[in-house]
Amino acid sequence: xxxxxxxxxxxxxxxxxxxxxxxxxxxxxxxxxxxxxxxxxxxxxxxxxxxxxxxxxxxxxxxxxxxxxxxxxxxxxxxxxxxxxxxxxxxxxxxxxxxxxxxxxxxxxxxxxxxxxxxxxxxxxxxxxxxxxxxxxxxxxxxxxxxxxxxxxxxxxxxxxxxxxxxxxxxxxxxxxxxxxxxxxxxxxxxxxxxxxxxxxxxxxxxxxxxxxxxxxxxxxxxxxxxxxxxxxxxxxxxxxxxxxxxxxxxxxxxxxxxxxxxxxxxxxxxxxxxxxxxxxxxxxxxxxxxxxxxxxxxxxxxxxxxxxxxxx
Amino acid sequence: xxxxxxxxxxxxxxxxxxxxxxxxxxxxxxxxxxxxxxxxxxxxxxxxxxxxxxxxxxxxxxxxxxxxxxxxxxxxxxxxxxxxxxxxxxxxxxxxxxxxxxxxxxxxxxxxxxxxxxxxxxxxxxxxxxxxxxxxxxxxxxxxxxxxxxxxxxxxxxxxxxxxxxxxxxxxxxxxxxxxxxxxxxxxxxxxxxxxxxxxxxxxxxxxxxxxxxxxxxxxxxxxxxxxxxxxxxxxxxxxxxxxxxxxx
Numbered sequence: 001x002x003x004x005x006x007x008x009x010x011x012x013x014x015x016x017x018x019x020x021x022x023x024x025x026x027x028x029x030x031x032x033x034x035x036x037x038x039x040x041x042x043x044x045x046x047x048x049x050x051x052x053x054x055x056x057x058x059x060x061x062x063x064x065x066x067x068x069x070x071x072x073x074x075x076x077x078x079x080x081x082x083x084x085x086x087x088x089x090x091x092x093x094x095x096x097x098x099x100x101x102x103x104x105x106x107x108x109x110x111x112x113x114x115x116x117x118x119x120x121x122x123x124x125x126x127x128x129x130x131x132x133x134x135x136x137x138x139x140x141x142x143x144x145x146x147x148x149x150x151x152x153x154x155x156x157x158x159x160x161x162x163x164x165x166x167x168x169x170x171x172x173x174x175x176x177x178x179x180x181x182x183x184x185x186x187x188x189x190x191x192x193x194x195x196x197x198x199x200x201x202x203x204x205x206x207x208x209x210x211x212x213x214x215x216x217x218x219x220x221x222x223x224x225x226x227x228x229x230x231x232x233x234x235x236x237x238x239x240x241x242x243x244x245x246x247x248x249x250x251x252x253x254x255x256x257x258x259x260x261x262x263x264x265x266x267x268x269x270x271x272x273x274x275x276x277x278x279x280x281x282x283x284x285x286x287x288x289x290x291x292x293x294x295x296x297x298x299x300x301x302x303x304x305x306x307x308x309x310x311x312x313x
Numbered sequence: 314x315x316x317x318x319x320x321x322x323x324x325x326x327x328x329x330x331x332x333x334x335x336x337x338x339x340x341x342x343x344x345x346x347x348x349x350x351x352x353x354x355x356x357x358x359x360x361x362x363x364x365x366x367x368x369x370x371x372x373x374x375x376x377x378x379x380x381x382x383x384x385x386x387x388x389x390x391x392x393x394x395x396x397x398x399x400x401x402x403x404x405x406x407x408x409x410x411x412x413x414x415x416x417x418x419x420x421x422x423x424x425x426x427x428x429x430x431x432x433x434x435x436x437x438x439x440x441x442x443x444x445x446x447x448x449x450x451x452x453x454x455x456x457x458x459x460x461x462x463x464x465x466x467x468x469x470x471x472x473x474x475x476x477x478x479x480x481x482x483x484x485x486x487x488x489x490x491x492x493x494x495x496x497x498x499x500x501x502x503x504x505x506x507x508x509x510x511x512x513x514x515x516x517x518x519x520x521x522x523x524x525x526x527x528x529x530x531x532x533x534x535x536x537x538x539x540x541x542x543x544x545x546x547x548x549x550x551x552x553x554x555x556x557x558x559x560x561x562x
Contacts, residue, residue, distance in 0.1 A: 067477075067479075069479065070442065070445075070452055070454070071445075071451050071452070074442075074446055092473050093454075093455060093470075093471070093472040093473045094472070094473070096438050096442075096454070096455075097442065097452070097454050097455075098442070099442075100407070100438070100439040100440075100441075100442035100443045100446070101442050101443070101445065101446035101452075102446075103408065103439070103443065104408065104411060104442070104443035104444075104446035104447050105446050107408075108408075108527065109406060109407070109408050109526075109527035109528050110407065110408075110437070110439050110443075111528065112436065112437045112438060112439060113436065113438075122531065126436065126536070127339075127434065127435055127436050127533070128324070128330040128339060128433070128434060128436070129330075129433060129436065130536055131329075131330035131332075131339075131535075131536065132330060132332050132339050132533050132534070132535065132536070133533070133534045133535070133536050134530050134532070134533045135530070135531040135532045135533075135534075136528050136529070136530055136531065137528065137529045137530075137531055138527065138528055139527050139528070139529070140527050173451070174482075175449075175450065175451030175481060175482055175485075176451040176452075176479050176480065176481045176482070177479065177480045178477075178478075178479060178480075179467060179478040179479060179480050180477075180478050181472075181475060181476060181477040181478065182475045182476045182477075183474045183475040184474060184475045192473070196561070196562075220562060228491070231492075232491070232492070237475065238457070238471050238476075238490075238492060239471070239472075239473065239474055239475050244433075244436070245431075245490075245491055247473075252561045253555065253559075253561040253562065270536075270539055273561065274555070274559045274561050275539075275542075276551065276555070282544075287541060287544075288539075288541045289539045289541065290541065290542055291542035291543075291559065292542055292543060292544075292545050292551055292554055292555070292559075293541075293542065293543070293544045293545065294544070294545050294547070294548065294551050295544060296547075296548075301548055304547075304548040304549075305548050305551070305552070308548050308549055308551075308552040309552060309562070311552075312552060312556055312562070313562065
């Protein structure tokens with residue numbers, strides 16, 4: 001068996017999710033190659049070559065891939081991937097965008113968002129927003145798979161010494177072009193891979209009050225998230241949303257502040273190691289999944305938390 | 314321009330999902346069904362394009378059993394002009410759904426196809442992208458804004474880390490995210506009018522597509538339940554537990 005992992009990156013650095021996907025590839029078993037597609041991606045390719053367990057890094061460096069347009073990536077990955085038994089990518093917004101195109105071009109099914117590998121053709125994935133867990137067997141010769149990064153512990157980022165090979169394949173479908181982007185600027189860790197996440201819900205009342213959470217987050221080196229209710233209410237931008245349709249997180253510590261715990265939100269964070277809930281409504285469903293629950297007014301509890309943390313950190 | 318909207322009949326999002334005791338799937342017997350929430354947003358977007366004078370006709374298509382006509386009628390009551398029901402009692406997976414929709418696209422030749430980004434049952438997030446690839450169209454997935462501009466459409470997408478805007482040649486495929494719009498409710502007069510709107514039924518065989526699932530579900534289980542923990546009295550106790558018991562700070 002031979003597995004092609006599509007690297008997740010931003011043209012300058014390799015995202016940790018790639019290491020989680022390589023771990024899923026190791027669980028399947030076989031030679032693992034990594035494809036780095038982007039523009040001016042020398043540093044990304046070098047980082048990918050050092051990842052544990054990688055056999056070979058393939059590099060497609062061209063302006064056509066610079067913005068990860070699905071139309072171009074889909075054609076590239078379908079062409080490069082047709083010699084492999086498995087094609088894997090992280091189930092982030094980039095992988096979710098281009099991977100189904102790859103599957104359709106190869107006339108095979110895609111298995112989305114796997115959290116466990118049972119064998120080389122059988123995978124476990126959540127359905128119904130995590131309310132049911134399905135074990136699925138794929139019968140196609142090439143398995144196209146997106147991997148939920150939190151389902152797999154990452155391989156080591158250092159220690160490997162894969163060869164790096166430049167590909168001379170340029171696929172520009174000419175169907176789409178990049179217009180612009182608005183990326184949230186933040187010095188805090190990435191939500192999807194942070195060790196500690198502190199999230200606010202509708203109980204925060206407005207966007208300004210999220211500053212309280214940011215101060216606590218900065219003390220702990222945490223990322224800041226939000227429930228769908230807080231995003232829909234316009235308190236914070238959409239990329240902070242944790243839940244079925246937002247980001248799936250599984251940090252060591254998840255602190256839910258003013259979040260009632262709708263099933264949609266629980267689907268995005270219930271694999272966290274330790275869950276803390278702060279909510280004034282003691283009947284809130286979030287307490288049913290919380291390891292430590294504090295029934296309190298968040299506007300008193302969060303400043304106190306900041307003070308207490310200053311004493312111990 | 315003509316807009317094609319695909320909608321799916323799924324379990325109502327308010328219904329508590331229960332796994333069948335024999336682990337063969339989710340219990341859908343006597344459970345309330347509804348239009349997939351992301352598909353409602355797709356219908357709404359098409360109706361708004363028509364209200365702006367950008368869309369001239371909205372065709373709504375659904376794949377599924379006879380009962381899926383309920384969801385087509387709902388879309389007609391919201392403002393779609395006519396319906397196509399691809400009737401089958403088989404389980405249709407994303408790739409076959411995309412092939413069926415491709416056949417409809419070839420016949421109807423819409424300028425824009427709008428779908429929900431994922432259905433809340435299988436959570437696959439595949440069909441729109443597969444349809445775009447099979448028809449050679451560009452795609453604007455996870456859309457939070459759609460602006461048609463001559464022979465192009467600009468789609469602002471919700472991506473990891475923020476928003477990204479792409480320009481696509483028409484015809485194109487758009488898949489909706491939650492914040493694209495807030496769907497309206499159908500009024501009673503419109504529900505009555507929708508009953509008279511045209512609705513054609515076809516079979517997968519009529520469209521030349523064979524339903525041959527590539528994925529088989531071996532079992533479906535309930536997720537491991539998380540145990541509720543303890544309540545702490547105050548913040549000081551919370552921090553003490555996190556530091557000395559859970560050892561996560």
